[in-house]
Amino acid sequence: MVDVANGVIELVGSKVRNKQGPLQMSDALESLGLESLDVLELTFAIEEKFNIEIPFNANTEFDFKTVGELVHAVEGLVAKKTASA
Amino acid sequence: MNRVVITGLGAVSPIGQTAKSYWAALTAGQSGFGPPTIFAAERLNTKVVAEVKGFVPEQHFDSRQIGLVDRVSQFAVVAAREAIGQAGLSFREGLGERTAAIVGSGIGGQTTQDDAFKRIYGENAARVHPLIIPRTMPNAPASQISMFFGIKGPTYAVSTACASATHSIGQAFHLVRAGAVTCAVTGGAEAQLTHGTVKAWEAMRILAPDTCRPFSRERKGMVLGEGAAILVLESLDHAAARGARILGEIVGFGMSADAGDLTAPDPDGMVRAMSAALADAALAPDAIDYVNAHGTGTTANDLAETAALHKAFAAHAARLAVSSTKSMVGHALGAAGALEAVATVMALHEGVVPPTMNYVGPDSACDLDYAPNEARPRPLNVALSNSFAFGGLNAVLTFRRFDA
CATH class of the missing domain: 3.40.47.10 (Thiolase/Chalcone synthase)
Structure with missing residues (x-):
């Protein structure tokens, strides 16, 4: 699961607009300057990397507030996929 | 400057395949929504779209014509035929040269393109239909209307996504108002409900999972639709001189x-x-x-x-x-x-x-x-x-x- 966390953090990092230095699990996604299209592209990139589906409708709020919440959610989806495989 | 009036309306919509039935359904609050019936719909997450159901091309075109005309142009021609019929105009004489056909489409002949690409990439087809290009081009609806009805003046498509038809009608309005043409056949057409296009819309994550409820609480996005509508515009002087029934004015x-x-x-x-x-x-x-x-x-x-x-x-x-x-x-x-x-x-x-x-x-x-x-x-x-x-x-x- 360390790989999942690192993979997600790397993808989030590629979209960060206004933070210097390494990302923390406690960083709020909103505070990183991600715009709506960044969130869309990030969601797609994570789905592609881990071959999972993240349930997300842009008409509702993005469910994950921090980097840690997003990592945790992706870890859960990856574990679920592995279990069902 | 001419005043610009509307003397004909035509529509092909999910809730009515004439302007009259479309308007009656709108005022009755009818829904055009339902599950998609397109190719491989079971592989889509989208459960609700607005299709023009029961549209039978053979009722509107002979078999030779159908091979030349993608669904998007079929919608456009059918709507134009209704609008021109209501206006009571014929463009076969000199009027055709003083008439514009400006018809928008966001994507063009997507059904044709999607089907061709499925064969090329998915099925390794060795050859494809020879008329994919002229069926797909976004100006096909405008060109087909020009050819079907003998309109020989300024004819083109405007492609500005969700504003294509409004930009088209505005351009036609300008031409008639300025006196560059006497009449214009204008509007827009779309037939976007293919597996590939719906998949691409899904990726934007703005499609509603249930229904479209604009301005309401609990709204969850848009529902994709298709269809066409056409307006016949003409100068007030021309319409009045021939005693046409005037439906409204663009100002x-x-x-x-x-x-x-x-x-x-x-x-x-x-x-x-x-x-x-x-x-x-x-x-x-x-x-x-x-x-x-x-x-x-x-x-x-x-x-x-x-x-x-x-x-x-x-x-x-x-x-x-x-x-x-x-x-x-x-x-x-x-x-x-x-x-x-x-x-x-x-x-x-x-x-x-x-x-x-x-x-x-x-x-x-x-x-x-x-x-x-x-x-x-x-x-x-x-x-x-x-x-x-x-x-x-x-x-x-x-x-x-x-x-x-």
């Missing part, structure tokens, strides 16, 4: 661009387009009775459009009737503005505000009168029809009731 057109975000709507751009449409008609904001909204049902559009209406109309905003007919026919992209223009002309002509369906209650940021769930009789004199496209492109038409 203004406004355009703007946001120069900002690729997809997020911008209230300021919307305001500039609405204000330009009013200024072009030399009307004050309080002259407007009804706005046929862009009203896609996404969180972002409906918030931005409501904010823009407040800004453009100030205190008068509260007195406007505003409705989104997308709540019944979905979002037909390049045809949307034309379907909505037909709805707006009929609303003025009949004195009826078509409803915003599926409305379950106010959102705190959407606080106007959206004519929820029921058509409403109301004397209407002037109305706007709004279209706001991806790419930040805004187009607004001003229509006036015509009293002879």
Whole structure:
């Protein structure tokens, strides 16, 4: 699961607009300057990397507030996929 | 400068395949939504679209014609035939050379392209149909209308995504007003409901999982649609001289661009387009009775459009009737503005505000009168029809009731 966390953090990092230095699990996604299209592209990139589906409708709020919440959610989806495989 | 009147309407929509049946269904609040029946729909997450069901090309075209004409152009030609028939015009004599055909489409012949690519990439087809290119081109609807009806004046497509038809009608209005042509056949067509296109829309994550409820709380996005609508425009002098029945008048057109975000709507751009449409008609904001909204049902559009209406109309905003007919026919992209223009002309002509369906209650940021769930009789004199496209492109038409 360390790989999942690192993979997600790397993808989030590629979209960060206004933070210097390494990302923390406690960083709020909103505070990183991600715009709506960044969130869309990030969601797609994570789905592609881990071959999972993240349930997300842009008409509702993005469910994950921090980097840690997003990592945790992706870890859960990856574990679920592995279990069902 | 000519006054520009409307003498013919035609429509192919998910809730009626003539302008008359479409309007009757709009005022009855009918829904055109249902599960997709397109290729490999079981591999889509999308459970609700607005298809033109039961459209039988053979009822409108002979077998030789069908091979040349993609679904998008079929819709366009059928709508044009109805509109031109209602206007009672023939373009076969000299009038064809003084008539424009300006017809928008966001995508063009997507059914043809999607099917061809499936064969090429998916099935390793060695060869494909020889007419994929002229069936797919976005100007095919305009060209087919020109060829079917003998229109030989300025003929082209405008492709500005969800504003394609409104930009097209505005261009046609300009040509007739300026005297460059006597008549124009104009509107938009779209037939986008293919596996590939719907998949691409899914990736934007703005499609509603249930239904389209514009301006309502609990709205969850848009529903994709398809169809076509065509208006026949002519100079008032020409229409009056031949004793034509006049259905309404176009009195203004406004355009703007946001120069900002690729997809997020911008209230300021919307305001500039609405204000330009009013200024072009030399009307004050309080002259407007009804706005046929862009009203896609996404969180972002409906918030931005409501904010823009407040800004453009100030205190008068509260007195406007505003409705989104997308709540019944979905979002037909390049045809949307034309379907909505037909709805707006009929609303003025009949004195009826078509409803915003599926409305379950106010959102705190959407606080106007959206004519929820029921058509409403109301004397209407002037109305706007709004279209706001991806790419930040805004187009607004001003229509006036015509009293002879």
